[in-house]
Amino acid sequence: METFIPWIIGAAVVIFLIIFFSFVPLGLWISAAASGVKIGLFDLIGMRIRKVNAADIVNPMIKATKAGLKIPMNKLEAHYLAKGGKSNGKASVNRVVDSLIAAQRAGIPLDFERSCAIDLAGRDVLNAVQMSVNPKVIETPIIAAVAMDGIELRAKAKVTVRANIDRLVGGAGEETIIARVGEGIVTTVGSAKSHKEVLENPDTISRTVLAKGLDAGTAFEILSIDIADVDVGRNVGAQLQIDQAEADKRIAQAKAEERRAMAVAQEQENIAEVQRMRARVIEAEAEVPQAISAALRDGKLGVLDYYNMKNVMSDTEMRTAIGKSAAPATDKKGN
Secondary structure, eight states: OTTHHHHHHHHHHHHHHHHHHHHSOHHHHHHHHHTTOOOOHHHHHHHHHTTOOHHHHHHHHHHHHHTTOOOOHHHHHHHHHHTTTSHHHHHHHHHHHHHHHHHHHHTOOOOHHHHHHHHHTTOOHHHHHHHHHSOEEEEOOOEEEEOTTSEEEEEEEEEEEEEOGGGTTTOBOHHHHHHHHHHHHHHHHHTOSOHHHHHHOTHHHHHHHHTTOTTTTBSEEEEEEEEEEEEEEEEHHHHHHHHHHHHHHHHHHHHHHHHHHHHHHHHHHHHHHHHHHHHHHHHHHHHHHHHHHHHHHHTSSOHHHHHHHHHHHHHHHHHHHHHHHHHHHHHHTTO
């Protein structure tokens, strides 16, 4: 039994060492100590307990120390935890430290707190520092504008911007810059009396738009606005006149159609009135025989008087017929 005791103690020591080295990143502690970063083993154990990947904190600290920056471990760990400790946590801490190193090398005033604030605001702080050193060119889409003479111009601009570190938190992005530049181009072209003036001097657009201070309230500083291309588009003024003439034509046609309909209605009403008058005449003519019959019956009209009236009526109808037949004959002779 006594011979097994050393074996049991040795096995226990081995198991303890295995558990210790699996829980405590001893290799990371040695790398930090060799780099001049003072981190205790209990600090590494505390990170493991707080579910913080120690490498994501120690490696950026080593990088910062080698660059001459003094960043407390607690601040790095706090920023890591603020990002949720996910995959973006690692990238976030590294990029914050990289941005501080890049800013230091470029002589840009940037402290750790502001860098963390920019990162937590959702912006790429390293890209912002790089853009401060190397300005970025933003190309606008084709913007259509109409001059006073009615000619449309289609322009495209290239805007050179530099990141403004002080306005990165709460400042507007690239979309706002593009929208403001587009608005400035439309206003400048629209105020030109002729599209030829803009084609002859496209730099007037750049000067006018740049003088408006379009970078106010944005995360960028506009360095220059260059008109890359200007093309002549449609003759909007002529098209509007054509559309107006077409509209006037349709209105006139509608009014003429209304007058025609009223005339047709009036004609139909006149025809109906004539028909009513004819009906009354026919009705009156139908009453004549009845009146004659009553006169004969009452003795107010004699038989001879009746026949004399008939002869007069026949003679009148004959003369009327002769007059109608003789009129064309006289016309043919030229009289």
